[in-house]
Amino acid sequence: MSLTQPVTSDHQLARLLQIGIVLEEVVEARAGKHAAETDEAADPDLATLLEEASAESARHRRRLENLLDDLDADTVPFEEIQTLVEAQYEADEDFDGVLYDQLCNEETAYKFYDDLIESIELSEVEFGVEHDRLLETLRLIREEEAEGVEEVTELMEARL
C-alpha cells in the first residue's frame, strides 16, 4: 500500500510528525540498546554503526520537534517511548539479528518519510509551518535514511 492521499489539515500533519518522532525514538532506543550490548573491541564496525544510528535518530527527532512547535502540537517524550521499547523488547522475536533489526529501522523510516513527502506535495492546504522548510527538512531526513539503508546493507554484505 502506498500513500497517495494528501494531508488535509494541520492536525493531521502534526499527528504524522508525532508518528515520525515515535519511529525515530524507537530507533534511538533500540539501536542504543544494541550498541550498549555490542562488544566494541570485538566488533568496532557494528558498535560504531549502532552508536551513529542512535545519535542520528536523536537529531532527526529534534528537527521534527522544531516543525511540530510551529504547529503548536506536543512532542512525545523520548523517555516514554524508551520505556515502551524496553517493556516489549523481550517479547519481540520477529527480528533475528541486530543488523537486520537496524535495516528494518532504516527502511521503515525511509518509507515513512517518502510517503509523507508525497502526501504533503499532493496537499493544497496552507499549513501552519512554512511549506518549503517542512519539505526541505523531511527530504533531508529521507536522504539520511537512504544512506543508512546503504551503510547497513554494505556491512551485512561484508559479513557474508
Place this chain on the structure above:
Amino acid sequence: MNTQAQYLKAIYLTQQQADGPASTGEVADLLDVSPASANEMIGKLEDRDLLDHEKYKGVDLTDEGIAQARDALQNYCIIERFLIEVLEVEEFQAEARQLEGVIDETVAERLDTIIDREPQCPDCFNAEDDVCGLLDVEAEVRSD
C-alpha cells in the same frame, strides 16, 4: 478517497455482520462514499480476483481478498492501539480512519513493537464499536 485496503476491510466487516455476502449499499455507507464510487471500486476488486460480485445478491471476498482484508484490519487495529496507548488520543476511531490510508504496513509493524496487541488480532475486533473488543478504552483514557 479510499484505498483498496479500506474497501476490503469494509467488505470483510460487513460480510461478518451479515454472515453472508455484503450489499454494496452497506459498504458505501460504512466508507461514507456514494454507491456509484463503491460500485466502481468493487468492479476493480473483482477484476483483481479479490471478490465475486453477483447482482442483487452482493459481494463475496475470495480467499485472497479475505487475506488482504485481514491484513488491512490488523493494520487498523495497530493504528488504533497506538493512538490510544501511546499518543493518548480520545477521538481515536476518527483519527485511525484518517490515518489507515496513509500509514504503510511496514510502518505499522514498527509501531506494533511498542504496543500491547493480543495474538488473536484481528479476530477480536468489534465492528459495531469500531475498536478491538479486548480493549477497555474507557479505562485506558481515564488512566491518562
